Ligand SMILES: Nc1ncnc2c1ncn2[C@@H]1O[C@H](COP(=O)(O)OP(=O)(O)O)[C@@H](O)[C@H]1O
């Protein structure tokens with residue numbers, strides 16, 4: 001039941017009563033009958049009116065309820081708008097601020113009530129105002145802008161990086177009558193992004209220079225090795241073929257050439273290995289072999305060196321299953337480095353090599369000496385390339401400081417680990433843990 005209907009109903013009743021009135025005044029003879037009929041009809045009409053009134057009342061109640069709901073909803077939206085973490089503005093089509101939430105007032109460092117009525121463009125620095133006007137026009141025509149980055153300035157003229165999303169508010173004919181703005185301060189994010197980019201660039205440069213270094217090392221070592229092999233080889237031939245023609249002094253010179261050449265070759269080979277390991281080019285050639293025999297070979301090779309220094313070189317094999325899978329040449333290189341170091345840095349006493357099994361899958365090789373030892377501070381660096389602890393000692397005992405760096409890199413390839421314990425003046429213990437079967 002709407003109001004018009006109700007009005008027409010009232011009109012109907014009125015007409016009815018006029019009609020009755022007429023009849024009462026004209027049709028005098030049947031006056032009593034007429035009166036009864038009239039009263040009846042009036043009663044019916046009144047009833048109808050009553051029903052209509054009731055319907056209207058109900059509708060009215062419903063309307064009040066709807067109104068309340070709408071008010072609640074509006075309140076909710078207002079609160080959402082006010083307490084939203086991002087800055088929101090409502091402007092007219094010229095960018096004049098009509099409404100602003102708390103975050104907007106914080107971002108632009110100006111009270112909310114002062115914000116109203118100001119043009120949004122006053123928060124745009126002079127330099128970017130043209131761009132801003134263009135965007136405003138664009139927004140008017142195209143209804144939407146998304147994630148547009150621009151420098152803004154707050155009321156104190158401090159600028160910040162802002163990301164803007166905006167959309168037009170349209171009337172029912174689709175005509176733009178206002179604009180909604182979402183402003184987000186992205187200065188911190190920009191800064192973080194710039195930092196990340198800087199670190200990435202730095203990282204890239206570092207990787208590049210490290211790659212270049214390894215490459216130079218590899219090329220250089222390779223170019224040196226070939227002529228050096230010729231020097232050693234031909235000196236050897238000279239010595240063997242013409243031994244009788246040389247004076248003892250010349251013989252000594254040739255022997256010195258060969259000895260130094262071999263030292264140099266060892267160094268170059270180490271550098272090549274290290275470059276290969278660092279570049280990840282070195283691969284293991286895995287095979288099954290007897291580790292007890294391999295350790296025997298290593299100590300045999302170094303026995304002469306230890307003997308020269310009056311150092312006792314001993315081995316202890318405490319292992320049931322002597323078969324392992326690994327690269328025998330690389331494992332020999334690794335262990336030789338450790339045993340050679342132990343002898344090199346020991347003046348009196350002994351060097352021992354012990355082989356045992358931790359369990360079915362793991363073996364342990366311990367190289368222990370009674371040498372000069374390593375201080376706690378130095379222990380942190382000895383596995384770094386070209387690191388030697390005491391240059392005065394090591395210079396006399398030769399080496400480049402590559403040995404342990406190679407050991408460490410090889411162990412990574414083999415899936416093993418190394419630990420070291422040492423006391424200055426007492427000696428050092430290097431403990432290598434290896435899988436019995438290295439994975440390819
Ligand atoms: N058994 C050891 N006893 C004492 N110092 C050691 C021992 N092994 C290694 N070092 C120290 O660690 C340094 C690095 O060793 P390494 O990488 O093999 O280089 P290099 O043998 O060429 O000096 C050595 O110069 C030495 O100072």
Ligand SMILES: [Mg+2]
Pocket residue numbers: 337340341399401402403404
């Ligand atoms: Mg060494």
